[in-house]
Amino acid sequence: MKRLFLVVFAAVLSFSVAADEPKAVDLATNWxxxxxxxxxxxxxxxxxxxxxxxxxxxxxxQxxxxxxxxxxxxxxxxVKTSNEYNSLPGAPDGEYIVVDLETSFQNKKAALETVTVRKTNDEWRVVGYFIN
Structure with a gap:
């Protein structure tokens, strides 16, 4: 019974993060x-x-x-990809979604932007931005 509860709990937890993924992607693009x-x-x-x-x-x-x-x-x-993580290098464990976006600028035709969002207190917030 305990094992079944853990499996169900893990499935619910993973659904919860997956359900939040569109919110996190929208947050990243709006940001x-x-x-x-x-x-x-x-x-x-x-x-x-x-x-x-x-x-x-x-x-x-600056x-x-x-x-x-x-x-x-x-x-x-x-949006190219969005991936969920519970751990990222150099960051505390938590709920993260890393969004990669293919972007074209006036003076750079092909760039990759990466926005990392983290769930804190039931709210997704941007915690990282990189551009290549």
Missing amino acids: LKVVDAGKYAESWNQSGPMFQRQLSTKEWE ALTKVRTPLGKTLKRT
């Missing part, structure tokens, strides 16, 4: 729209505490200005 609009301080404010502890608003604004300005306007963005 990127804030970045696209040049509202870097606002994107920092919308990010999770784990993100905010890594760098100040000013450091975030980093994004340096990286995003040369790329020019965002022309097209599509």
